[in-house]
Amino acid sequence: MAYESLRNKVAIVTGAAGGIGRETAHRLAAEGAKVLCVDIDDKGALATVDEITAAGGTADAQGADVSSAEDVEQAVTQAVTRFGGLDVMVNIAGVEHFAPITEMLEADFDRVLRINLKGTWLGTKYAALAMAERGGSIVNMSSLAGLVGFPGLTAYCASKAGVVMLTKTAAVELRPAGIRVNAICPAFIDTPMQRRAMSVFDQLLGADGASLPMIERMQGRMGQPSDVTGTIAFLASDDAALTTGTTFVIDGGTSACLS
Numbered sequence: 001m002a003y004e005s006l007r008n009k010v011a012i013v014t015g016a017a018g019g020i021g022r023e024t025a026h027r028l029a030a031e032g033a034k035v036l037c038v039d040i041d042d043k044g045a046l047a048t049v050d051e052i053t054a055a056g057g058t059a060d061a062q063g064a065d066v067s068s069a070e071d072v073e074q075a076v077t078q079a080v081t082r083f084g085g086l087d088v089m090v091n092i093a094g095v096e097h098f099a100p101i102t103e104m105l106e107a108d109f110d111r112v113l114r115i116n117l118k119g120t121w122l123g124t125k126y127a128a129l130a131m132a133e134r135g136g137s138i139v140n141m142s143s144l145a146g147l148v149g150f151p152g153l154t155a156y157c158a159s160k161a162g163v164v165m166l167t168k169t170a171a172v173e174l175r176p177a178g179i180r181v182n183a184i185c186p187a188f189i190d191t192p193m194q195r196r197a198m199s200v201f202d203q204l205l206g207a208d209g210a211s212l213p214m215i216e217r218m219q220g221r222m223g224q225p226s227d228v229t230g231t232i233a234f235l236a237s238d239d240a241a242l243t244t245g246t247t248f249v250i251d252g253g254t255s256a257c258l259s
C-alpha cells in the first residue's frame with residue numbers, strides 16, 4: 001500500500017463499471033478504503049464490487065445516473081449509511097460525443113454537458129454536504145481535452161474545461177471546511193471510450209491509423225488506467241494535504257510543447 005491514510009476511509013467512485021473508474025475503485029480498495037461503486041450500468045458496478053470483494057477488499061454498488069440530483073444524493077446517502085461517512089469522492093463518470101460544430105444536435109450537446117459537467121457539480125455538491133463536518137477530498141475527471149481543443153469534440157472539450165474551473169472554484173469555496181478539490185487531465189488512456197475515440201479521429205483525419213502520431217507524442221504508447229489511478233490515490237490521501245485547486249495533467253508531455 002502506498003497511501004496508508006486511505007485505510008478505512010470511505011470513498012465513492014462514479015463510472016466504476018468500466019475503464020478508469022473500475023480501476024480506480026480497485027486501487028482505492030487495495031489501499032484499504034471502503035468503496036461505493038456508482039454507475040448507470042448497475043450490473044457493471046456490481047461486477048466491480050464482486051472483483052474487489054474476491055480480492056479481499058470492501059465495496060458496495062449503487063446504480064445511479066450522475067446527471068440526476070436525486071440519484072447522486074441517494075448514492076452519497078448510501079455511502080454514509082453503509083460505511084459511516086464519506087471521505088473521498090471521485091467523479092469519473094463521463095461520455096464522449098463526436099460531431100462537427102455545424103452538425104451537432106442540441107440534444108447531444110446538452111447530454112454531454114449534463115453528464116460530464118453537471119454530473120461533476122452534483123457529485124461535488126452532495127459530497128461536500130456529507131464531508132462538511134470532517135473534511136475530505138474530491139477528485140474530478142477533466143481531460144487533456146479540457147485544456148486544448150480537439151476537432152469534433154466541441155461539447156466534450158467544453159464540458160471538461162468546465163470541470164477545471166468548477167474544481168478551482170470549489171477548492172476555494174470549500175477550503176474553510178477542510179475539503180480539498182482537484183482535477184486530473186489524462187490523455188489517451190486505453191479504455192472502451194478511448195478505443196471509440198481513436199477510430200473517429202482516424203475517420204476525421206482520413207485514414208486508418210492516421211491518429212497514431214497523437215499516441216507517439218505520449219512517450220510512444222497509450223496510457224493505461226494504472227497511469228491515472230496512482231495520481232487519484234495520491235490526491236485522495238493525506239499525502240496531498242496541502243494540494244487543492246490543482247489540475248494534474250497525465251499526458252506523457254503531450255501538452256508541454258507545440259510539436
Ligand SMILES: NC(=O)c1ccc[n+]([C@@H]2O[C@H](COP(=O)([O-])OP(=O)(O)OC[C@H]3O[C@@H](n4cnc5c(N)ncnc54)[C@H](O)[C@@H]3O)[C@@H](O)[C@H]2O)c1
Pocket residue numbers: 014015016017018019020021038039040041044064065066067092093094095096115141142143144185186187188189190191192193194
Ligand atoms: N480514456 C481516456 O483517454 C480519457 C482521457 C481523459 C479523460 N477521460 C475521462 O475519464 C472518464 C472515464 O473514461 P473511460 O475512458 O474510462 O470511459 P468508459 O466509457 O470506459 O467508462 C465511462 C463509465 O461512465 C459510466 N457512465 C456514463 N454515463 C453515466 C451516467 N450518466 N451516470 C453514471 N455513470 C455513467 C459508463 O457506464 C462507464 O462505466 C470520463 O469522464 C472520460 O471523459 C478519459
